[in-house]
Amino acid sequence: MHAAVITAPDAPPVYRDHPDPAAGHPGEQVVEVLAAGLHHLTRGRATGGHYSSGGVYPLVPGMDGVVRDQEGNLRYVVMDDTPLGTFAERTLIDPRRSVILPDGIDPVRIAAAMNPAMSSWVALRRRIAFQAGQRVLVLGATGNAGRMAVQIAKLFGAAQVIAAGRDTTRLKELTALGADETITFDEAEQAADVDVVIDYVWGEPAAGAMIPMLTARADRGRPLTWIQIGSVAGPAAPVPSMALRAARLRIVGSGIGSVPARDFIAELPELAAAVAAGAIDVRARAVPLAEVARAWTAETGDRVVLVP
Numbered sequence: 001m002h003a004a005v006i007t008a009p010d011a012p013p014v015y016r017d018h019p020d021p022a023a024g025h026p027g028e029q030v031v032e033v034l035a036a037g038l039h040h041l042t043r044g045r046a047t048g049g050h051y052s053s054g055g056v057y058p059l060v061p062g063m064d065g066v067v068r069d070q071e072g073n074l075r076y077v078v079m080d081d082t083p084l085g086t087f088a089e090r091t092l093i094d095p096r097r098s099v100i101l102p103d104g105i106d107p108v109r110i111a112a113a114m115n116p117a118m119s120s121w122v123a124l125r126r127r128i129a130f131q132a133g134q135r136v137l138v139l140g141a142t143g144n145a146g147r148m149a150v151q152i153a154k155l156f157g158a159a160q161v162i163a164a165g166r167d168t169t170r171l172k173e174l175t176a177l178g179a180d181e182t183i184t185f186d187e188a189e190q191a192a193d194v195d196v197v198i199d200y201v202w203g204e205p206a207a208g209a210m211i212p213m214l215t216a217r218a219d220r221g222r223p224l225t226w227i228q229i230g231s232v233a234g235p236a237a238p239v240p241s242m243a244l245r246a247a248r249l250r251i252v253g254s255g256i257g258s259v260p261a262r263d264f265i266a267e268l269p270e271l272a273a274a275v276a277a278g279a280i281d282v283r284a285r286a287v288p289l290a291e292v293a294r295a296w297t298a299e300t301g302d303r304v305v306l307v308p
């Protein structure tokens, strides 16, 4: 079969022949891959940049995707850390890490949406006890995950969603997706009274937003939960000590590890149904797997989905 193969952390993927997978353990199944998203986690795991990567080479990247199983069912699958991912014509899955999808579903749309959408869905459902009527700030709202967080917070009954980013043109588009207000990072005090921050940015912009927000808060004793989910602006943020003392701020992270795999998997059916029903707007770009080397470094606002 053909697959994308990475031979070292800094080597680009190469589309080439690869041995066919064979099921070895009970329950494992060889499946046909229909679509696999090129997410930050996909790159991070393959290049050793993500804390969950195994660092074994050569490897076939791909941490999730839509596959056809041996009974003909379409499934969305989340791979464990494995040297044989979903950037291949066929791969090996543990069906317990998958959900059967309705017939007629668009595999590219599901493959594009599930990883970025899962970030806020799981954070609000499994990492904190989010309640309808709460107010939410999405920091870094113009990316795929941020756009979906705006929509998912609304789906979960947020009373107000404020979308923050640096690109004012892309920010304006979020109003049509449910954002009640759009602000730039240096206008963070306008979000002073939210209950939850969904943060994809971290680094300087997140740390810089904290003090203006906290000091402008009408009631500093009211809890504010800051969920750290992504770090597009930097892996470390210089959080001022005052931020933790001057207001009732709680900072938590949400991702692989802080949310158990079983909790992610438990949320797959409902999220897949929401995406399938069109409740979440998805930006996807299908690219043939043979073009993986070019797609690997391409800058695009749409989520690239590789199709074998």
Ligand SMILES: NC(=O)c1ccc[n+]([C@@H]2O[C@H](COP(=O)([O-])OP(=O)(O)OC[C@H]3O[C@@H](n4cnc5c(N)ncnc54)[C@H](OP(=O)(O)O)[C@@H]3O)[C@@H](O)[C@H]2O)c1
Pocket: 039, 040, 041, 115, 116, 118, 119, 140, 142, 143, 144, 145, 146, 165, 166, 167, 170, 200, 201, 205, 229, 230, 231, 232, 233, 234, 254, 255, 256, 301
């Ligand atoms: N923990 C989890 O469960 C989980 C799950 C999925 C994703 N994530 C993480 O969430 C983050 C976003 O993922 P994504 O899929 O939305 O990525 P994406 O679609 O590539 O979007 C990233 C966005 O980040 C913004 N950005 C990039 N550099 C920035 C900087 N220096 N300062 C401010 N904004 C910057 C860009 O906004 P503009 O160009 O529009 O300004 C871009 O739209 C990534 O770190 C990813 O690893 C975490």
